Amino acid sequence: MKHQILVFVAILLCYPGFSQEKQQEIKEDFKPSSKNQPGQEYPQVNSQGYARFRIVAPAADSVRVSLGLGGQGGTKLTKNAEGVWTGTTAGPMDEGFHYYHVNVDGGTFNDPGAKNYYGSVRWESGIEIPAHDQEFYALKDVPHGRVQQILFPSPSTGTSRRAFVYTPPAYHENPDERYPVLYLQHGWGEDETAWTNQGHANLIMDNLLAEGKTDPFLIVMTYGMTNEIKWGGLKDFDIKHFQTVLVDELIPYIDENFRTIADEEHRAMAGLSMGGMETRMITLNKPDVFSHYALLSGGTYSPEDLKDQKDVKLVFISSGSKERPEAVRSSVEELKNAGFNAVSYVSEGTAHEFQTWRRSLRELAPLLFK
Amino acid sequence: MKHQILVFVAILLCYPGFSQEKQQEIKEDFKPSSKNQPGQEYPQVNSQGYARFRIVAPAADSVRVSLGLGGQGGTKLTKNAEGVWTGTTAGPMDEGFHYYHVNVDGGTFNDPGAKNYYGSVRWESGIEIPAHDQEFYALKDVPHGRVQQILFPSPSTGTSRRAFVYTPPAYHENPDERYPVLYLQHGWGEDETAWTNQGHANLIMDNLLAEGKTDPFLIVMTYGMTNEIKWGGLKDFDIKHFQTVLVDELIPYIDENFRTIADEEHRAMAGLSMGGMETRMITLNKPDVFSHYALLSGGTYSPEDLKDQKDVKLVFISSGSKERPEAVRSSVEELKNAGFNAVSYVSEGTAHEFQTWRRSLRELAPLLFK
Numbered sequence: 001m002k003h004q005i006l007v008f009v010a011i012l013l014c015y016p017g018f019s020q021e022k023q024q025e026i027k028e029d030f031k032p033s034s035k036n037q038p039g040q041e042y043p044q045v046n047s048q049g050y051a052r053f054r055i056v057a058p059a060a061d062s063v064r065v066s067l068g069l070g071g072q073g074g075t076k077l078t079k080n081a082e083g084v085w086t087g088t089t090a091g092p093m094d095e096g097f098h099y100y101h102v103n104v105d106g107g108t109f110n111d112p113g114a115k116n117y118y119g120s121v122r123w124e125s126g127i128e129i130p131a132h133d134q135e136f137y138a139l140k141d142v143p144h145g146r147v148q149q150i151l152f153p154s155p156s157t158g159t160s161r162r163a164f165v166y167t168p169p170a171y172h173e174n175p176d177e178r179y180p181v182l183y184l185q186h187g188w189g190e191d192e193t194a195w196t197n198q199g200h201a202n203l204i205m206d207n208l209l210a211e212g213k214t215d216p217f218l219i220v221m222t223y224g225m226t227n228e229i230k231w232g233g234l235k236d237f238d239i240k241h242f243q244t245v246l247v248d249e250l251i252p253y254i255d256e257n258f259r260t261i262a263d264e265e266h267r268a269m270a271g272l273s274m275g276g277m278e279t280r281m282i283t284l285n286k287p288d289v290f291s292h293y294a295l296l297s298g299g300t301y302s303p304e305d306l307k308d309q310k311d312v313k314l315v316f317i318s319s320g321s322k323e324r325p326e327a328v329r330s331s332v333e334e335l336k337n338a339g340f341n342a343v344s345y346v347s348e349g350t351a352h353e354f355q356t357w358r359r360s361l362r363e364l365a366p367l368l369f370k
Numbered sequence: 371m372k373h374q375i376l377v378f379v380a381i382l383l384c385y386p387g388f389s390q391e392k393q394q395e396i397k398e399d400f401k402p403s404s405k406n407q408p409g410q411e412y413p414q415v416n417s418q419g420y421a422r423f424r425i426v427a428p429a430a431d432s433v434r435v436s437l438g439l440g441g442q443g444g445t446k447l448t449k450n451a452e453g454v455w456t457g458t459t460a461g462p463m464d465e466g467f468h469y470y471h472v473n474v475d476g477g478t479f480n481d482p483g484a485k486n487y488y489g490s491v492r493w494e495s496g497i498e499i500p501a502h503d504q505e506f507y508a509l510k511d512v513p514h515g516r517v518q519q520i521l522f523p524s525p526s527t528g529t530s531r532r533a534f535v536y537t538p539p540a541y542h543e544n545p546d547e548r549y550p551v552l553y554l555q556h557g558w559g560e561d562e563t564a565w566t567n568q569g570h571a572n573l574i575m576d577n578l579l580a581e582g583k584t585d586p587f588l589i590v591m592t593y594g595m596t597n598e599i600k601w602g603g604l605k606d607f608d609i610k611h612f613q614t615v616l617v618d619e620l621i622p623y624i625d626e627n628f629r630t631i632a633d634e635e636h637r638a639m640a641g642l643s644m645g646g647m648e649t650r651m652i653t654l655n656k657p658d659v660f661s662h663y664a665l666l667s668g669g670t671y672s673p674e675d676l677k678d679q680k681d682v683k684l685v686f687i688s689s690g691s692k693e694r695p696e697a698v699r700s701s702v703e704e705l706k707n708a709g710f711n712a713v714s715y716v717s718e719g720t721a722h723e724f725q726t727w728r729r730s731l732r733e734l735a736p737l738l739f740k
Contacts, residue, residue: 109472
C-alpha cells in the first residue's frame, strides 16, 4: 500500500506531460492559452501542442519554465535586447491541462501571464493545450448547475471545513426531488478547488446532462488532507483522519443540508491519483457507505479486496494510456470474471494529468446510479 | 464624472496603505500572514503591523516588494550568503488586507509564499495585517451560509457569465421563505471573487446573523466590466454595457432562480470604489430597480441627483478616515437636510483598501430592508 502511494507521488512529481512525437516544423499559429489571466497574450499554444512563453525580467541572468522537458530542466528562455525572455517547448505537449512554474535566477515563481491552480502543494501556473475533444468540458449555452461553497462543522479537526457541491440544473428546477451523490477527491498536492478549476467537473456535467447522456446527481468535493505526505513521510500517513471527516462529518452534513437520497445505494466515491488511493482505502474500510467505487489513475481493486462486498454496484478503474493501462484492464478483467460490474477506461494519449481525469469523469458519470 | 473615476483609479494605483506612525522599535513577534499558502512561513507580520518578506532567488541581483513605501519603491530586500532575500517594511502597515507583488531583476512576479487575489487587473499577492476588530470577519463556529457560483446567460455579451450568490443559513432552513437581495460590486482591477476572497463578505454576514445584528438577505456579486478602464482610456467607458448585464440579464435570472422578493423595495445596490461609481450611475439611470443605495469609497450623491427619487429607502456613504471623510459626512448631511434617510460611515485609520469596505459592509447590512 505504501509502495503504491509512493508510486503516485513519484508519477505526479516527475511526469513531464510531454508528447513522444518526433521533432517537427513548428507552425506559427500560436494563440493565448485559455488559462491566461484576462488580457494576457502569453503563454501561447499552437495547433500542434507547442507552448511558447514570454517573461519580462530585464536584469535576470536566467529564466526557465518547468514545462517541456521534465527531468532535463524544462524550457530555457532566451533574452532579447529589451530584456524580454521567450522560449518554446522543444516538442508538442500532451493535450489538456498542465501545471508549471518559472525559475528566475534560482527562485521559483509563477508566470504572471497565467492563472493559478493549486497543485504540487503550491499555487502553480496553468496552461491548456487545446484537445481534439475539448467540447465536452467547454462553457456552452446550456442550462448550468451551480458550484456551492459550503463550510461544514468538523469537530474532529476543530474547525469549519470547506467543500464544494455541484448541484445540477434539475436540482433547482425540481425542489421536491432528491438526488444521489458522488464524493469526488483530488490528488496529492491539490485541494478541493481542483475538480472544478482544473477539471471543469461542473461543465462536464452540464454538457452531459444537456445531451441526455447522464442522470443528474450531486458532486461533493473537499480537501483530502493528503498534502502533508512528502517523500519519506508516508509512515505518518493515516487514512483515519480524512475518513472521519468524510464519513462521520461531511456526509451527514450533506444529507442534512441538501436533498440527497441518503443511502449506500445512491452514494458513490471516486478519486484521482492519491484521491483514488483514499477512495480505495475508505471503500474497503467502510463497505456500507458507498455502492459505486471509481479509481482514476489511483490503483486497482482485486476480487480478493472486494470478496465481502458482492453487492457493490459498480467498480470503475481508469488511467491514461501513458500510465499503466494494462494494470487497469487486467484488474477489471479479473473483477468481471469474479462477477463484479467492473468497467475500465483508458484515456488515449494522455498521462497522469487532468485530461485523463476529465475524460474519466465523462465516462464514469453515465454509469452511476443505474 | 470622468474626473471622479480618474480619482478612484489614481487612489487605487498609488495609495501605499502605509501607516503614518513614527519609526519605532520593531517587536520580534512576527507570525505567518493568515493569507499565506498552506505551510508557508513567509510573509510574516508582527503585532505592530510591520510586514517581513522572504524570497529565495539565489542568483538575482535585486528583489523588491511593492508594499511598504509606495512611491519610494516599496521594500528593498537584501540577500544573505545562502541566496535568500529578506526585508521588513520601514514602518507599520494599516490594519487589514493589502495587495502586493515582487520585483525580481526588473520582472513583476508574485510572492510564492502568499495566496493570490485578483486586483490591479492581475492576480496579486495578498497579505493580512491583523486588525484590532478582526473578529467580525473571522471564521467562527456559527451557522454558515453558502457562496454559490452560478453561470447566467448574457445575450448582450454572447456568453454565460459568472456570479456568486451568498445565501444565508436561513435561506436553506426555511425553504418557503423569500429574501431581499443586495447587488454588491467590486472595484477597479478586481472581479467577482473580491468580496468573498478579500472581503470575507460571507463570513461578515454569517457572524452578523449569528449575533442577531442583521436580517438575512442574499448578496449577488458579478464582474463589473471595469477593468478595461486605464489611464486615458476613460473616454471609452460606458456604463450601458454593465447596466444591461446587471439590470436586464442578471437580476431577472436571480429572481427566477432564487427565492427572492422581486421588487424595488427589497433590492439594494452597493459598490466599492469604481463599483461605487457604477452603483451611482445605475441607480440614477434606473431609479425604479433599487431602493437602497450604498457607495463605499465610491463617490457621493447630492440632493439634486436624487430629486426625483424621494422614495429611496436608504443612502449609505462611507470611506476610510485616510481618504476624504469630510466629503462623505457633508454629502450625507446635505441629503439628510433634504429629507433622505442617509447614513455616513468613516472607517477609522484605514484608506482606500478592503478593511474600509469590510467594515462598511458590517455597518451597512443592519440598515438594509428595514
